[in-house]
Amino acid sequence: MEIKELEKVEQGVYARVTQLGHEQVVFCYDEPTGLKAIIAIHNTVLGPALGGTRMWNYANEQEALTDVLRLSRGMTFKASISGLNLGGGKAVIIGDAGKMKTEAFLRRFGKFVNSLGGKYYTAEDVNMKTADMEYISMETRYVTGLPESMGGGGDPSPVTAYGVYMGMKATAKKVFGGDNLAGKKIGVQGVGQVGAHLVEYLVKENAKVFITDIADAKVKSLAQQYGVTGVDGDSFYDLDMDIYAPCALGATVNDETISRLRCSMIAGAANNQLKDELKHGYKLLDHRIVYAPDFLINAGGLINVYNEYLGNYNRERVFQQAEKIYDTCLSILNVAEREKISSQEAAIQLAEKRIAEMALIRTSR
Ligand code: NAD
Numbered sequence: 001m002e003i004k005e006l007e008k009v010e011q012g013v014y015a016r017v018t019q020l021g022h023e024q025v026v027f028c029y030d031e032p033t034g035l036k037a038i039i040a041i042h043n044t045v046l047g048p049a050l051g052g053t054r055m056w057n058y059a060n061e062q063e064a065l066t067d068v069l070r071l072s073r074g075m076t077f078k079a080s081i082s083g084l085n086l087g088g089g090k091a092v093i094i095g096d097a098g099k100m101k102t103e104a105f106l107r108r109f110g111k112f113v114n115s116l117g118g119k120y121y122t123a124e125d126v127n128m129k130t131a132d133m134e135y136i137s138m139e140t141r142y143v144t145g146l147p148e149s150m151g152g153g154g155d156p157s158p159v160t161a162y163g164v165y166m167g168m169k170a171t172a173k174k175v176f177g178g179d180n181l182a183g184k185k186i187g188v189q190g191v192g193q194v195g196a197h198l199v200e201y202l203v204k205e206n207a208k209v210f211i212t213d214i215a216d217a218k219v220k221s222l223a224q225q226y227g228v229t230g231v232d233g234d235s236f237y238d239l240d241m242d243i244y245a246p247c248a249l250g251a252t253v254n255d256e257t258i259s260r261l262r263c264s265m266i267a268g269a270a271n272n273q274l275k276d277e278l279k280h281g282y283k284l285l286d287h288r289i290v291y292a293p294d295f296l297i298n299a300g301g302l303i304n305v306y307n308e309y310l311g312n313y314n315r316e317r318v319f320q321q322a323e324k325i326y327d328t329c330l331s332i333l334n335v336a337e338r339e340k341i342s343s344q345e346a347a348i349q350l351a352e353k354r355i356a357e358m359a360l361i362r363t364s365r
Contacts, residue, residue, distance in 0.1 A: 016065065020073045024119075025065075028112040033105040036095065037112060038064060040072035041120055042088040045359045048118055049089025050144065050305065051075040052125030053109070053136075055097040068092040074271060075302070078295040080351035081328065082321075084306045089120045097127035106132050110139030118142050123305050130154075144305040153308040153318065156301035160269055161197030163322040167297025168243065168267035170329035174337075175265045175290050176242075182206040187231070187241040187263070190248025191218050194269040194298075198247060199226060212236045213248070237261055244268070246294075251275040253291075258283050267292035274344060281342030290333065293347035297325055 017025050023044060028037040041049040051072055058064040068090050076088025093109065113122050113136065123145035124133060130147050137143045137150070146152025168186075169179040176184075186202055187210045188195050195213070199222055202209050209228040213219050219230040231239060237260040244263045246252045250272035258280065266273070266289060273294045274280040284291045300322040307318050336346035 013065070016069065020069050022069060022072065025069075026112070026116070028109070030105075030108045033102065033108050034095070034100060035093065035105050035108050037091055037093045037109055038068045039091040039112065039116065039120055040068040040089060041116075042069075042072040042090075043076040043355060044087035044089075044119060045355050045362065046080060046087050047085040048121055048142075049075070049087040050079065050121040050123065050302070050309065051088060051090035052123040052145070053091040053093060053128050054125040055093040055095065055101070055127040057096050058092070058094050061094070064092050064094050070272065074295050076355070077348055077351040078299050078302055079306075080354045081293075081296050081347060082299040082303060082325075083354075084302065086302075086306055086309075090125075091120070091122055093128075101132065103135050106135035107139045110136035110143070113142050114140035116142070121309060124156075144308045146308070151308075151313065153304045153313050153315075155193070156304040157193035158197050159300035159304040159318055159322050160298055161194045161201065161300070162319060163300030163303070163325045164194065164198055164245070164247075164267065164269045164297050165201040166323055166326040167292045167329045168245065168265075170326040171265050171267050171290055171292040171333060172243070173330060174333045180205070181243075183208060184243055185210065185239075185241045186243040186245060187212070187236060187239050188245045188247055189213075189236060189252065189268070190246070190270070191222050192247070195245075195247035196222060198245065198269065199228060203228065210236075210239060210241060246270040246273050253280050253284070255280075255283070258287055258289070261287070261289060263289060265290040265292070267297060268294070269298045270294060271298065277344055277348075278342075281344035285342055291343050292329055293332065293344050295351075296329060296332065296347050299325065 022042050024041040026039040072088050072090035079086035121142045133145050148154040173179040185208045189212050191211050191213045203226045210231045211228050212231045212233050223230045237257050241263045244266045246268035250270055253273045254275035303321045304318050307313050332346050336343040
């Protein structure tokens with residue numbers, strides 16, 4: 001459902017929480033530190049809800065609630081489709097990350113996480129760093145995304161990038177008849193932690209890579225390092241490209257951009273790429289653009305923290321698990337084609353099917 005659609009519905013908190021099927025939403029407030037956070041637990045059929053904490057200066061509380069409800073639901077699907085025994089959850093902290101984060105603030109948040117007794121595990125997300133997780137971990141053991149020095153899995157971005165690369169290759173196989181990306185014109189939008197790693201994989205495979213980012217310095221540095229072409233953000237959507245890889249923000253696949261895009265497929269790391277999950281999934285079908293479902297192909301980061309949560313973290317095993325994204329992606333694209341439904345819908349159906357089956361196992365003797 002589109003964000004605006006959700007916001008404009010005038011309804012109480014309970015109606016909003018039940019609309020997307022959430023189990024529990026916790027509103028946290030601590031006066032001395034000024035902490036205001038919302039923890040949303042969407043579904044715990046498969047296991048404890050795991051999802052990062054995002055700190056953002058939301059325009060209002062409704063926006064924060066919308067964000068945490070959508071993101072936590074996405075985590076449920078991501079864990080399910082990746083075959084992980086995890087549920088979906090997410091937390092948002094309302095406020096300016098540059099000004100409000102102190103040791104006390106973060107540890108107070110850790111106490112709130114701890115109060116849920118392991119029903120929710122947190123991790124890093126936008127504006128939350130590994131160092132913040134260290135403070136949170138002083139108050140709770142229900143935290144992942146810790147540095148390698150503390151027995152954690154460290155930076156998840158390389159694994160996320162590898163999973164996206166696998167999903168891109170699988171989609172290319174479906175679209176072009178082969179998964180070799182050599183010579184393919186690929187536009188990577190956003191060359192941050194994930195995008196930059198992805199570019200490295202693509203260059204190694206001799207793809208023709210175009211990059212764009214609002215941070216000019218990143219574009220310049222990567223262009224120099226890999227000999228890729230920097231492109232202006234405004235003209236990016238009109239580029240003659242075979243593959244569009246959104247690796248910056250969500251909602252970049254919308255009415256305006258779909259009519260401009262000339263690519264044959266979309267595969268990238270950003271969360272919630274389709275502005276309206278249903279409408280734009282089908283609009284892409286009409287435009288004959290094959291879409292690799294974002295929550296499936298960007299699951300490498302979750303696979304990474306899942307392994308940390310299980311214990312005995314092993315980086316090699318993590319990459320092997322992320323490699324499976326290739327097969328899952330290809331099979332979903334085949335189902336979507338056969339059933340004549342959007343790939344996003346096919347992916348959600350598969351994720352929901354596993355949850356429904358596991359729920360039955362739980363109750364059967
Ligand atoms: P990041 O912040 O390191 O990189 C994002 C990049 O996008 C930055 O370089 C930023 O300058 C650029 N950007 C922002 N707005 C832009 C715009 N309008 N046009 C072009 N560039 C723009 O983040 P990341 O960790 O690389 O994650 C990228 C995306 O993938 C995010 O949407 C994130 O939610 C998603 N994701 C990341 C992970 C992970 O492991 N890091 C896992 C799953 C999903």
